[in-house]
Each structure stands twice: as C-alpha cells, then as structure tokens.
C-alpha cells in the first residue's frame with residue numbers, strides 16, 4: 167500500500183473512515199453543525215460501538231463538545247445551533263420529528279465538565295430522573311434504584327449514611343460521581359462525558375477513570391478529553407478532531423502509536439495543542 171501519510175489525501179481518507187461494526191450503537195453520517203452562519207463541524211461520519219469507550223481528542227475549539235452535544239440533541243438548547251446530516255441510535259433517526267427528546271436524553275445521558283448536581287439532597291439528585299420517567303413503582307423501588315445507581319457510580323459507601331444531605335456539599339470528585347449516578351439512574355444506553363475530570367484533582371480523576379473502566383461493559387461511553395494520556399488510559403477508540411473535521415478515527419493504540427494523518431501525528435507528538 168502506498169504511504170500517503172505526508173499528503174493531504176490521508177487526512178481525507180482517514181476522516182471518512184467509519185469502523186466496520188456489526189451493529190454500532192450510534193452512527194453519524196455527514197454531520198455538519200452550524201452556529202448561525204459559522205460551521206463548527208464539517209461533514210463528520212463516525213460509528214460509536216457498544217461496550218467501548220470512545221475518546222474525542224483535539225485542540226480547544228476544534229468542535230469536540232459541539233459534536234458530542236449533537237449525539238443527544240443538546241445543541242437544541244442553543245438557539246443559533248443547527249445540525250444537518252444523519253445521526254441514529256440503534257438505527258433510529260434521533261432528529262426525526264417523532265423522537266421524544268426527553269426520552270432520548272435519558273437513553274443518551276450526559277456528564278458535564280463542571281459537576282452540576284441539583285441543589286437538592288443526594289437522594290433526590292439520583293431519584294429525580296427515575297421519578298419523571300416513571301421508572302419506580304414505589305418508595306422501596308426508588309430506594310433500590312438510588313442505591314444501585316450510587317453503587318455503580320462508586321459513591322454508595324461514601325454517602326449511604328448522609329443521603330439527605332445536599333449534593334452540593336460533596337467534594338468535586340464526589341459531585342461528579344453523583345452526576346454519573348444521576349445519569350445511570352434512568353438506565354441509559356450511551357453516556358456522553360465532556361471533559362468530566364477537568365475540574366478535578368488527580369486523585370478524584372483517577373477514581374473517575376477507574377469508574378469509566380468499570381462502566382464500559384454496560385454502556386457505550388464517549389468521553390471528550392484534551393488530555394491525551396487520559397484518552398490512552400480509558401478508551402479503546404479514539405477520534406481526533408481538528409478545525410471541525412474528524413481527521414482520524416480508529417483503535418486508540420493505533421492512533422497513538424501509528425497515526426495515519428500528519429495532523430494527528432503532529433497533535434499527539436505535541437507539536438500544537
């Protein structure tokens with residue numbers, strides 16, 4: 167095979183590459199995202215696999231958060247934002263008029279950069295979603311959902327004796343795990359995390375990374391990170407974005423040891439960032 171790694175062609179070829187999954191959990195095809203007249207995402211196609219962590223990396227402003235928000239229609243909340251192209255969850259068009267957006271965001275949950283628990287009790291933070299979605303048949307059932315979600319988020323032991331205390335009284339790392347428990351409580355299929363550790367210290371970060379590792383067998387996880395070591399540690403797939411383009415997507419080990427595109431190589435070797 168010809169080595170095209172020093173031509174512009176390789177960027178294009180790699181950027182169009184989608185993985186040959188038997189049944190990807192989500193697919194995006196030819197997705198553009200605009201803010202007013204400005205195109206922030208340009209023709210991105212990607213498959214998101216089940217039971218995998220997919221990392222979105224790339225320099226600040228390249229469109230990682232914008233594309234992540236397209237995956238559960240969080241861009242709908244930004245007045246100037248417009249998404250074109252196709253995004254499917256289990257083969258269903260998430261932008262179709264029949265799609266219930268509240269339901270979609272339960273199925274494709276989100277954890278944000280800054281932990282944002284509700285100013286309510288720890289218990290209520292987790293119980294809120296299941297309640298509005300009618301997932302619990304009574305108090306005992308809800309107690310169980312809350313306990314199970316907090317356990318899965320690795321927070322139960324730390325909070326089981328103080329469930330009535332405010333979620334905002336927890337440490338930053340605990341608050342982020344509470345937000346993960348809140349996402350888990352409504353039984354999501356995909357969890358989107360936008361730089362979930364950027365406001366956390368190294369110990370809290372390590373806990374979240376460990377948790378991501380434990381959760382991956384159960385959900386499709388997409389994590390935005392500008393920390394390449396973190397991408398290498400937690401993900402199986404990595405997508406490199408630059409200036410609104412998906413430059414390259416593949417196995418994390420391949421992306422970090424044998425990138426195809428010059429732009430990827432330059433980024434991971436720290437030539438720009």
Ligand SMILES: Nc1ncnc2c1ncn2[C@@H]1O[C@H](COP(=O)(O)OP(=O)(O)O)[C@@H](O)[C@H]1O
Nearest residue numbers: 201206225226227228229230231232233244246
């Ligand atoms: N709400 C918004 N309104 C207008 N432009 C935005 C908005 N959010 C992001 N952008 C622009 O879109 C581009 C991609 O931003 P973003 O998705 O936040 O990048 P990243 O997450 O990779 O840092 C940037 O040029 C940014 O300024």
Ligand SMILES: [Mg+2]
Nearest residue numbers: 230231232390
């Ligand atoms: Mg961002």
